[in-house]
Amino acid sequence: MEAVCTVSLLDADRLEHAGGLSYLDLLRHRGHGDLPVPDAVVAPASPEEVAEVLRVCVEHDVAVVPFGGGTSVVGGVEALRGPKSAVVALDLAGLGSLVSVDPLSRVAVLQAGITGPEAERLLGEHGFTLGHFPQSFERATIGGFAATRSAGQASSGYGRFEDMVESVRLATPVGEWVVGAAPASAAGPDLKQLVIGSEGQFGVITEVSLRVRPRPYGPRYEGFVVDGWEAGVSLVRSLAQDGVLADITRLSDEHETEVALALAGSKASVVTRYLRFRGVAKPCLVILGWECRSRSATMSSLSGHRVVRLGRAMGASWLHGRYNGPRQRDALLDAGVCVETLETATHWSRVSELRDAVRSALLAELGDAVVMCHISHAYETGASLYFTVLVPRSLEDPVGQWARAKVAASDAISRLGTITHHHAVGRDHQPWLENEIGSIGVDVLRAVKAQLDPTGILNPGKLL
Amino acid sequence: MEAVCTVSLLDADRLEHAGGLSYLDLLRHRGHGDLPVPDAVVAPASPEEVAEVLRVCVEHDVAVVPFGGGTSVVGGVEALRGPKSAVVALDLAGLGSLVSVDPLSRVAVLQAGITGPEAERLLGEHGFTLGHFPQSFERATIGGFAATRSAGQASSGYGRFEDMVESVRLATPVGEWVVGAAPASAAGPDLKQLVIGSEGQFGVITEVSLRVRPRPYGPRYEGFVVDGWEAGVSLVRSLAQDGVLADITRLSDEHETEVALALAGSKASVVTRYLRFRGVAKPCLVILGWECRSRSATMSSLSGHRVVRLGRAMGASWLHGRYNGPRQRDALLDAGVCVETLETATHWSRVSELRDAVRSALLAELGDAVVMCHISHAYETGASLYFTVLVPRSLEDPVGQWARAKVAASDAISRLGTITHHHAVGRDHQPWLENEIGSIGVDVLRAVKAQLDPTGILNPGKLL
Structure with a gap:
């Protein structure tokens, strides 16, 4: 294969790009089960180089696995070759630029290889935040967020990743496709939503135009406890239906709460005794965090529910461990x-x-x-x-x-329910996809795939 | 053709289903230009009958134009036969039931032929509103709203129609497809967003599952004036970016404002003199209406702008004429x-x-x-x-x-910008679609069409 960009054949590089971070992935790295390893790691440095890599891979009939942060927990970046004789991992870390910022429209164009923290750093220089904080934040990338319909911990406030996307630049084997033109449109189906969640099947996302927001001033996180799961569900439901959700809204069931309180260490017994004193039989922890939404609106709605406030220490404790x-x-x-x-x-x-x-x-x-x-x-x-x-x-x-x-x-x-709310389909959820989208849905995805990736080089064995 | 449901060959019925309500449509009905008239009007009474009509039309190679309220202003329901020898208008008025209501989840399933007012009446019996009030409200239908990515006058509060859709039931020539399973999902691309806005190309929408809201208590509409278009844009932008938009947010430029004030009749000169007294050189009218969102949040943000309040009479006047x-x-x-x-x-x-x-x-x-x-x-x-x-x-x-x-x-x-924000593509915006979605986008739509409507009976000459 012609070298259109950096190519590594080193074992260490190839192993580092062998699958994601599911429990089964970790087991595979420890010798349990087969670990598919890419034949090479290809690292383009621009959207143009990505297009060129795809051209070469089509020509040589080589499978391509787009690779961002490698944090998939559903087998989304397994180095499967499908019917192809070779497979390369396409490492997108080289696509690391903030392309443009439109401060008036609050829109920024970010390249696909930018990680969560780097996106925040780059946008922070302009006074903005993306507000996308999934648990994979530290390693996952803009392209990966888009390819998997990611949802962050603060998605109640900032929206899911797909809600932030204004447009996507996609390198496909049949050419470059930029999809998305305006804040909203009725110009036919929303094709952007066909690319978001496409998990590398239709092309390689190289740039994403995103809605950004001013960096929060004085974010605040607090812990609360309700008595029992049903009371908690009812509380979160009313916050959502009254339009007063905190940006971060999280309700743990009694089992998770028990573990969370036990892990709180020395404070645990104090909290437990306090809750008993307050007559809470089955404590369920609620974490609320405000970054851009109104705390007072949430709090005023909370007053209609039986809630014990645990204060900001519990919120800080959650914040501290949010990516643990x-x-x-x-x-x-x-x-x-x-x-x-x-x-x-x-x-x-x-x-x-x-x-x-x-x-x-x-x-x-x-x-x-x-x-x-x-x-x-x-x-x-x-x-x-x-x-x-x-x-x-x-x-x-x-x-x-x-x-x-x-x-x-x-x-x-x-x-x-849905087979996945924010982890994507990858390889692991495939057996349940047809139940969810119907055989017609699967046929539609296959038809789009055949149009954009006619020789089937892209991410074999995932999604479809 | 076998009669699987009511079929009319009457001239009056056929003429009533000959095109929509664009200016050119109206001219055609007055004898200017060709008026394509369907060969028959077919009126199924259930999703099953729609499926059966499609089966028969595939068998006899007859073109089908799905017809809701017939309010398209972009040629979306013109009775074009394309390469087929006959064309029928598929009148969906018979699909008029409220199928189910889940009050806890605030989700209702409505059949495609239900008009705006009828949807409000049916949901009102359960204490709910859809909150979708486009100017076509009085005649347009649920199926049409979905097929065209409609946006209502109160979409700043209730969202665009696509934001309300939980799932869609679609009759296609290759079978029935129900798409959409949960409030949010990462199970691949959002195929629901491929059906919404498909303008009858991929199938006939028979039922739509929609997010509903409690009927508003004491909605309120008010008029304001700002000095000049730029001041108005800046005001609306800050309301939107601060998250405090009214449900209805409308800013008229100086030309529209002049006409609006002139039409206000006897009050016009009083208002004009008052504005002159307040030093407003280029009045631009702002109408704000609150149905589900917080008025106080909007008003407190307004206080940072130079705004003249015209009060509720001006709001009432807009409300009175909203469908005029x-x-x-x-x-x-x-x-x-x-x-x-x-x-x-x-x-x-x-x-x-x-x-x-x-x-x-x-x-x-x-x-x-x-x-x-x-x-x-x-x-x-x-x-x-x-x-x-x-x-x-x-x-x-x-x-x-x-x-x-x-x-x-x-x-x-x-x-x-986008060639259409809420009127859809139909026939009239076709020449500009490829510029917006790219030739790859057009090819993707064609591939999906070929998969779902292989013989091309559905709505020839629209969108694609």
């Missing part, structure tokens, strides 16, 4: 713990039924597991549910142990 | 006036340049015309512009007179 999940996983694995997360969303009338169904499915499959759940994103019509599972790792069959639990949980999820 | 535009057009035509509207949207940094460009293009083409403009919908990153044009109708060539003006305006629009 991914960091702690290797240590937990070392300690012999299987740890993974799952997520979904559904309408309010099914939120509790869905939580119970997933919880039961996981417990039935895993036995003595800790299954915790929280609402991470709330909407007027429903909410997301995010599950964290911890269980002693099977020594004989750690891969099978989780694979079976994942199937059980996903079957339960797909009966009552 | 379409009603008055026939009378104006009778009086020898060419009257038509155009609309677009762009980012804030280009709003004024776009207004000037369209205004100049229209005046250059039409000579002594009245060209009025208002911002009808505001977003954080930009706004829509809505133009109303009045000019003495050419006696020799009324069709050519407007056709040339439309081309000039659309050329100007397509350089700086």
